[in-house]
Amino acid sequence: MHTQAILIMESEASQPSASWSRLYQVADSYLELGYHLEGTQGFLLGQVLHPGEAPFPSAQVTLISPKGTPLQRIETPLHTRFRMAVGPLGKHHLELTLGPTTFHIPL
DSSP, X not given: OEEEXXXXXXXXXXXXXXXXXEXXXXXXXXXXXXXXXXXTXXXXXXXXXXXXXXXXXXXXXXXXXXXXOEEEEEEEETTOOEEEXXXXXXXXXXXXXXXXXXXXXEO
């Protein structure tokens, strides 16, 4: 089942595409997600937060190309930061899987 994540807050740097940070609600959890450049290399940084004890120990994060092809997939424990090296982010999106539910997160 795919569900749309809910954007709660967004902050962008003064230069477009240079960096941004966002907070999404994903069911009863939250995804902190940011993008920044180090030289010419872009990075997605984030963590999944859950108040109290979570019913699942980890989340799966998948970077999807504009054509729908999975480019990277990582498994990350909750409350632990993850980092993905990425190229230019066109119409890419993330899929965040928590238990049986997968959330769509536009980039």
